[in-house]
Amino acid sequence: MPRLAKPLSDKEIKQAKPKAAEYGLSDGNGLILRIRPTGSKTWMLNYIRPHVKTRTNFTLGSYPEVSLAQARKKALEARELLAQGIDPKQERDQQAAEQAALVEHTFERVAADWFAIKKESVTEGHANATWNSLSRSLLPAIGKLPIGQINAPLVVKVLRPIEAQGSLETVKRLTQRINEIMTFAVNTGLIHANPLAGIKAAFKTPKKKNMAALSPAELPELMTKVANANIKKVTRCMIHWQLHTMTRPNEAAAARWDEIDEANRLWIIPAERMKMRREHVIPLTDETMALLDTLRPISGHRDYLFPSDKDPNTHTHVQSANMALKRMGLAGRTTAHGLRSLASTTLNEQGFDWDVVEAALAHTDKNQVRSAYNRASYLERRRMMMAWWSKHVVSSITRVMKSPILRTA
Structure with missing residues (x-):
């Protein structure tokens, strides 16, 4: 268990001066204010990591941007995670990575990564036609959106005008291609599930036409x-x-x-x-x-x-x-x-x-x-x-x- 300590006060924190060596002031229950020779003051939670049972420090923010009350609240939230066997540091890193992915992995970028693999399995002409169709019909509307924000109602709205023109084969091909892209996003760990799996049901089915040929x-x-x-x-x-x-x-x-x-x-x-x-x-x-x-x-x-x-x-x-x-x-x-x-x-x-x-x-x-x-x-x-x-x-x-x-x- 963490060593019992007298809780800190705002006055004590404000009056704490830097020393030649870094030192810390304990608020109890693992919450420490780390004071460096430069004068910077950083809140840290010292805790035992679940499963591996080793000690580590979890940074909660800098003082005075994070006040004593806010630091205590963050420490409490971290301890609640620890009670569930969740490492708060790993949890924060994972959330940060997911948030970064929302911005970094746009539909256009994921589509480009998918296409780099797809084009190796089709002819050059088919590859060019595939990318051109995406560039013309989908990328202008949803290309800059994070892949995690792509959903069925949004894509249906984008494809409705194409359907209204009677270009049902085009809609069919686009729904197939965007499904491949979303499945690629699932398989590469960018999203958990493909929200467009059944999207083709939202559109009219093109009538099958036999290719014109002489007898x-x-x-x-x-x-x-x-x-x-x-x-x-x-x-x-x-x-x-x-x-x-x-x-x-x-x-x-x-x-x-x-x-x-x-x-x-x-x-x-x-x-x-x-x-x-x-x-x-x-x-x-x-x-x-x-x-x-x-x-x-x-x-x-x-x-x-x-x-x-x-x-x-x-x-x-x-x-x-x-x-x-x-x-x-x-x-x-x-x-x-x-x-x-x-x-x-x-x-x-x-x-x-x-x-x-x-x-x-x-x-x-x-x-x-x-x-x-x-x-x-x-x-x-x-x-x-x-x-x-x-x-x-x-x-x-x-x-x-x-x-x-x-x-x-």
């Missing part, structure tokens, strides 16, 4: 339109390349010459360019090899198969194929991405193994072991399937056009 019977019409369209040669070749290789628009538009293994007739797309962040190997057919021969005089000396008109050192815009298809009168009937659906439907109707078709489309198998096995074992089967597909594409128009691939604008 297999409409392939000859597509090929005729592409052959007759008033478009640049590079754009025409890119549409053919994407159709024959069954790739996504961004994968085709950014195809590089150093990804082409002509000796083994393969196009090897690195993981960082793929949606699923997994390397994709595509067998090249006679028709796609012919496309490379057509492109070589145009871009063989550059990095990209399909260079941009504005800057040949970069690739053509990922929307070039889409815009060309719209100008052909196919708006609402197909998109560049819809060419993959056309290929998939045709190949499945022709009886090709569904797993082989999925592997050609670079769809991810949830079974990782099976997925790795499929990528290795299906390559030769895919080579045969892709050869059939390329010949089918060409044969769909050879009855009408003599040169479906090499015709220029």
